Amino acid sequence: MLMVSSGFSFHNLSVYTAALAEERAFSVADISGAIALLFVATGIAGLGIARHIATNEARWTILAGAAIGGGALSLIGFATEIWQVWLLYALFGIGNAGVSLIPATTLVTRWFPGSDRSVALSVASTGLSAGGVALTPASAFALHQLGVEGAMPWFGAVFFLAIAPIALTVRDWPAGRRIAARTAADTDAARAALRSRFFIGAAIAYVLALGSQVGVITHIFNHVDKLAGQVVASSSASTLALCSILGRLLGGVLVKHVPIRAFTLGNMLGQCVGAAVLALAQTPTTILLGTVCFGFTVGNLLMLQPLLMAEAFGVRLYPRIYSVANLATTAGVAGGPLLLGVLHDLHSYVPAFLTASAASVLGFVALVAAGAVPSPLPEPEGRQMTNRAQH
Helix, strand or coil: CHHHHHHHCCCCHHHHHHHHHHHCCCCHHHHHHHHHHHHHHHHHHHHHHHHHHHHCCHHHHHHHHHHHHHHHHHHHCCCCCHHHHHHHHHHHHHHHHCCCHHHHHHHHHHHCCCCHHHHHHHHHCHHHHHHHHHCHHHHHHHHHHHHHHHHHHHHHHHHHHHHHHHHCCCCCCCCCCCCCCCCHHHHHHHHHHHCCHHHHHHHHHHHHHHHHHHHHHHHHHHHHHHHHCHHHHHHHHHHHHHHHHHHHHHHHHHCCCCCHHHHHHHHHHHHHHHHHHHHHCCCHHHHHHHHHHHHHHHHHHHHHHHHHHHHHHHHHHHHHHHHHHHHHHHHHHHHHHHHHHHHHHHCCHHHHHHHHHHHHHHHHHHHHHHCCCCCCCCCCCCCCCCHHHHC
16 A cells, blocks of 8 residues: 555656656646645645544545545646646645555554564555555656656556555454543643654654655656666666665664664764765766665655654554644655755756755754653553454
């Protein structure tokens, strides 16, 4: 599910940008604005999705997200005005929110307690990077051969047909471990958590770090295409995704032995170095080096945010806390691609990618200022699920 979700959204955005800019003559800045709106819509929709899956079965949310996201993706190829692209990107963002990180990480945190959670989440979230390996090169080829009008309906169909059957297999809790419905005390605890120094500092850090990350991922295909051609650009996108998978799997094991905050800080510095190398790269070799360095941090930073929230605030409060953290990072996730697109149009990708590198450093500083990871409130005793819930 995460492979399809991230492949057709996160990793393919730079491919869509290049195709729409070429075939529809939209500016990179205009398309970057549509991408920003996509992430804003995803973040806002995530709040409602988190509240819904806290007390209802996640499968129906996932199924609805697959339908909305697949339909919007199919229609992007027929958009002839930029406002149509913006509208469809927003709808795609809403649909994609129902099939991506909030439902997926909520399910994993419920099923895997303690130190097993990092490994489980690292394995489950390899789909985030597998989408780039499996789908981005194929998508670039399809767009090159069929154009946006011919290829996008196929993308939308695959999005829905791949995710819908998976939705029907989802089970929200292990038998006997369902936690009772949210209480007024939970609401008070969540409000206190959202006002805590750690949450605010970590949220600011991830606004900057993910703004840098998504900005680079959105524009890397177009950047490398201009430097070295489509073949190298496709290889760079695949290498980024593959290194993200390897980095995430390795990180899921390492974080069992390394303090999670320290590991997160190290990855932010690695992302800074990777973005700087990509900014200054002139040859396929240096492009590859920058991509590898950046790629090993991409998967870990995405995985570490839900782990930080679960470790700091516990499973019971997780959907609400993570959905607000996810919405907060929308400022960076939406603003990063837009800022890099504007800097490209004003000058080139060199200052754009150097700005992304600087944002990672500022994210490092913000997480240092957030202080140590707090200990969560003790989880209440789980109660046996009803027969209906078990079924």
